Amino acid sequence: MNVLFTFRIKDEQMEKLKADFPGIQFCFNKKADEIAIDEFEIIVTYGEDITTDVLERATSLKWLMVASAGVEKMPLAEIAAKGIVISNVRGIHKTPMAETALAHILSLGRALPALVEQQKRKEWNTKVRQTELRGSTALILGPGAIGSEIGRLLQAFGVRTIGCNHSGNPAGFMDDTIRFDGLLSRLPEADIVISVLPSTEKTKGLLTEEHFKAMKETALFMNFGRGDLVKETVIVDALKNGDIGHAVLDVFEKEPLPVESELWTLSNVTISPHVSSHSGKYIERALEFFTENLEKWQNGDKDLVNLIDPEKGY
Structure with missing residues (x-):
């Protein structure tokens, strides 16, 4: 069995994999479009380097292990047609992204950006909201x-939480869970609206001008999911018109965010360059998913952790 890693991992991580799986031949740090890949049964990738051309050349490929949560940029139809198993690392981002969200919420609530600006001006002003x-x-x-x-983190601070998903099925650490089609009627209750939705046919353009007008004028809107949830012009208008109080944006319709984007000039928006999930422990956690699934694969168990349905995209 041959395994290709198309991204770099540490030397000690390579050695551990070779020691833990002596019957497997590993090839590390090679790009899929730069080598002959017809011998590899498994490819471990971030996903964006898997093209239709790569799939045509990967004649032995049976499993794509994607070390990312999002797979929307991959040729999913072709993967499905070839019967290739695909799994990802869903859940790997939960700790850094939850901490990032909480950091922004606390920072804005306790007026830390305003205090930093006062410090720059050497201004002593106790009338900070x-x-x-x-x-x-x-x-x-x-x-x-x-x-x-x-x-979970917000509930520890005494926050009431409302989850919103496609099914309306109960979710962990949510006091209530609603369906997408019930969102508009519940937005007026929210002081904070946070999206961590993936990009799917059901989520693209889910939020419209009507949704932002339904929010509180003081609401904090945060998007850590995907930029195609809402058009940039809708967010800009909501911020300029005072439909919401502030926005924290980590993802955008177009990335990098163009320098001519009006978002850069607005005082009530915090721009983050798609880094909410970054963590020094990322590769370590991704390899935990991979090794658990590799043990299953060796034993003929194809019921892998975090299997992706390529037709649904998640």
């Missing part, structure tokens, strides 16, 4: 692994 989290309400779009972890 600050709020408490306790008693507020957060509406979380996508209460899966990441959203539930955000909910």
